[in-house]
Amino acid sequence: MTPEQDDLSRLRIEYSRREQRLAGSDLYSFSNPAYLFAVQQRQRAMLKALRAWGCAELEGRRILEVGCGSGRVLAEMAYFGALPQHLAGVDLLHRRLVEAHRNIPGGSFTAADGQNLPCPPHSFDLVLQFTAFSSVLDEQVKRNMAAEMLRVLKPGGVIIWYDFWLNPANRQTRGIRPGEIRALFPGCAVDLHKTTLAPPIARRIVPVSWGLAVFLEALQVLNTHYLALIRKVEG
Template sequence: MNTSETQAVQARYARRDNSADAQRYSLYANAAALQAQQERLRAMARLWCAHGWTDLSGRTLLEVGCGSGGNLLDLLRLGATPTQLTGIELLPERAAAARAVLPGGVTVLEGDACAAPIADASQQAVLAFTVFSSLLDPAYRQQFARTLWRWVAPGGGVLVYDFVVNNPHNPDVRKLPLSELRALFPCARLQSRRLTLAPPVARRLPTGLIAPASLLLHPLRTHRLTWAVKPLTPP
């Protein structure tokens, strides 16, 4: 556990304007955010179906950096079992918000993920959505990746959704290129695809044009969804 990096992450989130973020990422008020979420869910379902998972029922699934619980709710809608679902959140107020909206069977842990009491090889999928990009210390990124990989059962994987380009307006995040993902999970078999039309572009488009524009303007996709699969037997 790197206490200094954990404190730095907390400070970066505290600098953000939460009210502005709420509008920017609201699925109700922002058509671009809704399109990005739906596109990501379809891509997740395709990846897992191709992996041989016909459903999510009974599967042990964990999200690191679960925020106020939005992605965990999406997993429930996709068929995940509440008692097999875990979220970990660093910020106490976000963890409390997640507990308020999620079913009682879902476990929400608070604190540094690298210190969380998760058993080795206990999870079939570990999700980290826009988490690595908030970890600016390369050594802590490596420690974080090793922790997630340790939790994953053989045949399962780590699902990463994150920036592949830097945001010139936000120095508190750093891109996560595919080459670095390969280095962070050297034993994994990676399946990856670019997603999410650049939000500043998508927010300026009429609602009906966002989805086709995302398909056509592939170079303007700013994120990557990667399924890093752990081999059934050690290499």
């Protein structure tokens, strides 16, 4: 088995353990105020960044998410105006893709490794990765995934990256800092926003004061994630 295959097997085992651990928990439920806060703040940051880059209008855009899981992020894209038939997702885990089909009936979902995307070159306006790269420990797998994301991006298209740079609690994941994001996408302009108030802090503050949580997140010092817009530099 190559180190890359080894890492993918580890990932499959880790995700099934994680699903068992989280069964019945409201950690990732919209009824949990801290989770709702994190998602809404991320959406605001993403829409602001897309507007700044002149691509806020999602209707008519073809969108792919690498490591789409159950399709939550793609469902947000539909809510913001993308057409379901323009949404595609790939993931290693078949069970999650069944849920994605249920969440977005018109979308197209494929069980595939992000290192070999089953898509022709230049086929998407937006290519997303939301917390998939931090679950990959093998450096070569990450490089291969990033190269594939660039391959399937249309000229003038944009990659949206959302992932944490710090997560000391979980040794099955690895935070990714700005230097590494830039190195994964050579020849690209990378616009970074530090976002997401550290979840353990948000879980304490948000139920007491949503406004205080907004204030703390705006300070950025306690934020654990980067949202990045990544675009090939033409010529």
